[in-house]
Amino acid sequence: MKPGKNKGIILESSLKLFCSKGFGNTSIKEIAASAGVSQGNIYNYFSNKEEIFDELFFKKFPGNFIELFINEISDEKSLDENIETMLDNLTSFADENSCFFKLIILDANEFGGEYLKKYSEPFNKPIEDYFVNSIKLPGLRKDIDSVKFTYFFGWLLYALGLTDIIYMNNEGKSIKSTPEYKILLSILKKGLKE
Template identity: 30%
Template sequence: MVGTKHARGPVVVDNELGPRALRKAQRPQEILQAAFEEFVERGYTATRIEDVAARAGVTKGTIYLYFQNKEELFQDVVGKLSQPVFDENQFLEQHQHRSCNELVRLFLDTLYEHMTVNPHSREILRFLIADGRSFPTLVSTHFDQFVKPLLTMFDRILQKGVREGVFEIWAEDHISQILISPALTYAIDMLLSADNTKLPELPIYINTHYEMVMRTVRKASV
């Protein structure tokens, strides 16, 4: 008598990562965060790979599994921990029914929060100021990916105001960059100041910045 073969049931694949695999998947991000904290505390030059490893709770050799050297680690800290200020399309769609004046104010409020409150954005600005000369490609890439879209979005808000007859702006290059430069000035002052109590109060500073922009772009008849 020939034995009957029993068909096997479907093979079930567990797609969930186990604790060790999950830990391994998270490790590069943990190393980047540890490196960020070391660069903040010590500066780029004084930071050592072994300091990053100790803070991340891994061996020095583990760092080199993911990053070739300190230079690459620094570039990934800046590139991968940087965060865009806005999702341009989402912002404009979400606030499409607001007036142009309100859009300018929302833009400035969000920009200042990003530059003064968000620790990654604030400290990465410090890194680029202090060590950007040694990483010109990194600075250029950061500008293209994070700064240029910001300027383009502000320009779109201004052009919307022009189309609606609310704003008028002169045909000069870099108008958006000029008009939002006080935000960069405030962020740099924060980085340089040992005592932030000597800085202008942020809400008052933002109000002044907003009024400056409005006086510049608002039509005289509006």
């Protein structure tokens, strides 16, 4: 097996185990067995489980997640269209990457939110820049603090992602298909207008 392939298999096995058993309940020995490699092979790539978690949290998902927002936000679109695009992209991402949200929960439970704090800056920056510029547009409320709104919006996206995963697991379909999702979208859009 090629060295780079081993690392990928170790990461995938770790992700599955962390998501099913939790970080604290998963051992290097279990990761090695699941990946079909020796424990020593894992230590060729990672010093400990925390480094594996770090790589999963910061390298596996964030690029894809942030790109959804950077690439899809456009000055040519209306604020309504951009908000709808962000929410739609988030729920699609959650549908396809439920384990990422499980990692966020693991982070909150086992690391006190340390990873999410580091992660939120590159995530929030493009959204904040967009809202700073959007709030200057005619017809939008001027009393909104764009930085605070960005954090609120970020937490709303996080909660929506978790809700979508739960709904998907229970109902077998995305939350986007529900009337409640459409109501939330409408409330958010109307709340930004004067």
